[in-house]
Amino acid sequence: MSPFARKLLPSTGALAAFDAVARSGSFTAAAEALSLTQSAVSRQVALLEAQLGTPLFARTSRSVTLTEAGRAYAAAIGPALSEIRRVTLQMMTKRHADTLELAILPTFGTRWLMPRIPRFVADHPGITLNFATRIGQFDFAREGLDAAIHIGRPDWPGAECRFLMGETVAPVCSPDFLEAHPISGASDLLGLPLFHMASRPGAWSGWFGAAGLGQASEEGMRFEQFSLVSQAAMAGLGVALMPLFLIERELSSGRLVIAHPHVVESPSAYYLVAPSFERGGAALSAFSDWIVGEARAA
Secondary structure, eight states, X not given: OOHHHHHTSOOHHHHHHHHHHHHHSOHHXXXXXXXXXXXXXXXXXXXXXXXXXXXXXXXXXXXXXEOHHHHHHHHHHHHHHHHHHHHHHHHHHHHTTTEEEEEEOHHHIIIIITTTHHHHHHHOTTOEEEEEEOOSOOOHHHHTOSEEEEEEOSOOTTSEEEEEEOOEEEEEEOHHHHHXXXXXXXXXXXXXXXXXXXXXXXXXXXXXXXXXXXXXXXXXXXXXXXXXXXXXXXXXXXXXXXXXXXXXXXXXXXXXXXXXXXXXXOSOEEEXXXXXXXXXXXXXXXXXXXXXXXXXXX
């Protein structure tokens, strides 16, 4: 490669630093994301600016913003960096074709997936599954994960989604809470403490709307995991809108009861998500076929 050609290839460290600052609008946030010091990120960006011969950021004492040249450069290299991450993930997956790095939702993982995993292990003894807990969307390449169980819509940017199952939800509470707060109609719940899930914004409004009532208040306790919601409901603190298949044990034991018989199909659904199922390797292909089959059987 000629010296001139080398000048046209900035270091990956400089590009990663620039991309992180451009995305976050902060040298501090970029440093945290890259596990570097702020001064190291600043040096990498300064080297890139010197190589390009133009400032990429306008810096003030309070903020950092992209210059016109910086915006154009970020728009151009963003897809290239994403492609590098995708191809790198693909090569890593191929090299470790017998291993699958899977992100799972905490309650779905413990209540639905783990009891079924022995069947997958028995059918695919040569595949090793590694599990990580994640809530919400993330960068597969950056996290080093091959696939994820996702709740919501099939709208994961830069990834493919395979439908697993929907969910039916109903309001539940403890028997003591229901005895202390008799519920004869859906409108009675409007005056009770309602629990909200971070991953299900507007869930109660959807339930009340399906019951022919107005929107619910967004006030009340907010949780990230269904296990905590169910614990709060069993403690008699209020009413939770829960997927019924995740609380079968609590309902059968009587620790939770249906507060009102109106059940609705949740707008959210469960998906298996991966950057590419076609290029994901043998382990992903085997797991995808298996879990889709399990979901259909369930």
